[in-house]
Amino acid sequence: MEPILTRYARDPEQKKIDVAVSHGAYEAAKKALAMKPEEVIETVKSSGLRGRGGAGFPTGNKWSFIPAAAPVRYLAVNADESEPGTFKDRLLIEGDPHLLLEGIIIASYAIKCRTAFIYIRGEFTDGANILREAIREAYAKGILGEKVLGTSYALDVLVARGAGAYICGEETGLLESLEGHRGQPRVKPPFPAIRGLFGQPTIVNNVETLCCVPPILSHGAEWFKKIGPEKSPGPKLFCISGRVRKPGIYELPMGIPAEQLVLEYGGGVPEGRKIKGIIPGGSSAAVLGPKQFGTPLDFDSLGKIGNMLGSAGVIVLDDTVCAVDALTNIMRFYAHESCGQCTPCREGTAWSVKILTRLERGEGVPRDLENIANLTRMISGRALCPLADGAAMPLTSFFREFKDEFVAHLEQKRCPMRGAAVPGEQRPLPLESGTHA
């Protein structure tokens, strides 16, 4: 497949507006601005575009939820990519900022909003600087501001930096953060499209989702629908990392089987090793064991087996990796990033780390395995936002796929992988974690 989203993103000159324009940037926005906002929404709806932030919700439908009478509306761009294993938005933000800005213009026009905020994760300092420069250039050329592309439509785009909190990638946590608060998610409903930023209707869209919009306007909804599976159409950026030879970002139609992606694009695992597990959608997704390696990577195929495509951050584990150690690392992330609002999430993630750490150290007690299973039930579906479910998925799936290893840790009173693995790469990370000074 010819790259669509990343066609120019690896060209270092593409961030300059003149180069982007010479490659056709803002032509789709001109086309959209000549249409009625409702027609733009209809086009995106009929393209079948589903949000690339993790949930896979139909984008055009989301846009149409804004109440018709609302005097003020906002677009909040979710550029807070921070799911372990996910690094696709960084490429789009840093490599082709004008594609994103064009998507923002089209989306803002469609929902009739005058101000769009790009909420970018604090650690992406390069990305924030590149976006600010791209916005400055766009204002100077009359592409943003009072008369967008020479029309009567006015739009301001601002960059807001996060400050190191994974939970701000959750849409209502993001809105709280934009309002100057701790990024603790809100109770839903009301959904942001009804009551969002500063109490006004707000659409929250992921970077990759918005980058899909200009090509849809340029080539049409039918063209987009023909890429990939019928119910998950369009190009998708797959991130491959972990124990693979060619980690990176690969733009493909959805639906490629997991193992094929790892072998064909990720170059497989290091020589002499075997694939042990594939996490298909960032660390919140369930790990696929060998029997599931053929699962097509799209929203519905993964949904059918109780898994999810999420952010398409594919993390590969080879046979040198201790399942208990890997899971401890993942759960430590969720324990650190839980916002603390909901007890099952705050306590459950922390307890899982304690139990897993003692298992890994050979200090496990017989009830630990039962407690892990109980904890999963106590966390899942019992919190305000999906972070808790995201933490429960790896917990359940690692325990299911590699139960023998958990039992072996308990029975042998040590990590059975230790010494057998690649030297120096199997030590558990220290318990304390975080950057609070």
Next chain:
Amino acid sequence: MAFQFSQAGLDDLNGYLKHCPKKEAGLLYALHLVQQQAGYVPDEAVDVVGKLLEVSRSHIEGVLTFYTMYFRKPMGRNVVTVCSTISCALNGALDTVGEFEKQLEIETGETTPDGQFSLLKVECLGACDKAPVVMVNDQKFDGVKREKVKELIHVCRKRAGANGSARA
């Protein structure tokens, strides 16, 4: 000495606030500016920000403790953050942390006595294909395996020596 925003910083913040119906919305923005200017968020800056944005001290403290990127005490000229999340860990991030600790003769979370380096671990830097990833202040370094640590420290020392500070 009392904290004072630079004029450029104030202009920047006011430009942002123009688009927000509530001043409070500029809080993260303002705290980033403070840290850029002072290297951390000193108590006196909390008061300045509180007055400027009309928010209580307790609210600001709540925000400061929630987000991991704000520092409440002076840090080294080079703040080294090592990603220790799954993809980096699978590629030797712990060895990288250990080597930094050995070379700098400090534990994670500490600052060297000469004030040159602070060492921190961080959750996911979003560059998992370049694991293990390290950030020094605002600059990202890819593929920092154990054997590259010494050289990276050397580069930072040299840079700090030339500029007086490695901070942007």
